[in-house]
Amino acid sequence: MAGHIDAIRDAVIGGKHGDIKTIVQEALNAGVDPNAIINDALISAMDVVGKDFGSGKIFVPEMLVSAVTMKNGLDVVKPLLAGNESRSRGTVIMATVQGDLHDIGKNLVTMMLEGAGFKVIDLGVDLSVERLLDKVKEIKPDVLGLSALLTTTMPEMKKVVEELVSQGLRKHVKVMVGGAPVDRVFAEKIGADGFGANAAEAVELARRFSVK
Numbered sequence: 001m002a003g004h005i006d007a008i009r010d011a012v013i014g015g016k017h018g019d020i021k022t023i024v025q026e027a028l029n030a031g032v033d034p035n036a037i038i039n040d041a042l043i044s045a046m047d048v049v050g051k052d053f054g055s056g057k058i059f060v061p062e063m064l065v066s067a068v069t070m071k072n073g074l075d076v077v078k079p080l081l082a083g084n085e086s087r088s089r090g091t092v093i094m095a096t097v098q099g100d101l102h103d104i105g106k107n108l109v110t111m112m113l114e115g116a117g118f119k120v121i122d123l124g125v126d127l128s129v130e131r132l133l134d135k136v137k138e139i140k141p142d143v144l145g146l147s148a149l150l151t152t153t154m155p156e157m158k159k160v161v162e163e164l165v166s167q168g169l170r171k172h173v174k175v176m177v178g179g180a181p182v183d184r185v186f187a188e189k190i191g192a193d194g195f196g197a198n199a200a201e202a203v204e205l206a207r208r209f210s211v212k
């Protein structure tokens with residue numbers, strides 16, 4: 001079992017996007033639990049990749065190849081989760097706020113949430129407060145996840161929370177925020193429900209927030 005988990009982790013960290021499907025399939029054939037593949041191999045490998053990126057050991061291209069590799073691996077495991085886990089999890093809207101085009105981190109968070117069985121509606125980048133509010137009304141998600149990578153766009157997150165309050169929607173949706181310049185103190189200050197430093201923390205928050 002450990003051998004298969006290590007092989008998947010190494011493949012994601014090494015960006016072996018062409019081989020990963022076979023490696024994951026071999027693990028499944030050997031009876032490795034799909035949840036272990038997601039949590040102990042795919043997500044755990046991306047934690048390593050995230051740390052290596054943060055410390056300057058690897059750069060954006062390597063990180064993207066690892067993310068694609070993880071997604072390819074996830075595609076093999078996901079159908080096996082449909083019908084059990086994915087039905088019991090909640091709905092999450094993910095978006096990068098207005099004025100901000102950075103989406104690598106948001107996409108990673110989206111992939112991890114999907115891997116953990118959430119239904120994720122990814123609205124993309126540069127989302128105005130108005131559009132976000134419209135989508136919250138339409139989709140009625142359990143969680144709204146906002147990403148910002150620029151200090152100049154962080155105030156948009158505050159505006160979203162304020163608008164949720166003024167339109168009487170605040171108690172119906174949990175708000176989680178993230179992105180490199182965002183931290184716990186900021187999240188508390190703007191009245192968000194939680195801050196996640198990475199995709200694994202985003203999954204933890206979404207799990208906590210969508211317990212019904």
Ligand code: B12
Nearest residue numbers: 101102103104105145147150151178179180196198199202
């Ligand atoms: C890649 C990149 C770009 C790419 C973006 C490509 C893309 N499709 O995303 C391009 C080249 C387009 C770009 C453009 C710009 N960029 Co830029 N960019 C970066 C860079 C190098 C990496 C960002 C990244 O992808 N990180 C990796 C991901 C995985 O990390 P992450 O986003 O933080 O996400 C993780 C966590 O934060 C968390 N997370 C993220 N979102 C969420 C959401 C929730 C809900 C939760 C819980 C968690 C969570 O989980 C993620 C996974 O672990 C950073 C520098 C850096 N080292 O951060 C600069 C950086 C963010 N950019 C910067 C700047 C200034 C710009 C530009 C203004 C440059 C210019 N003059 O044109 C433009 C702005 C464009 C715009 N309007 O948005 C500055 C911002 C400075 C500041 N104080 O605001 C930085 C810090 C570079 C620097 N040191 O100056 N950029």
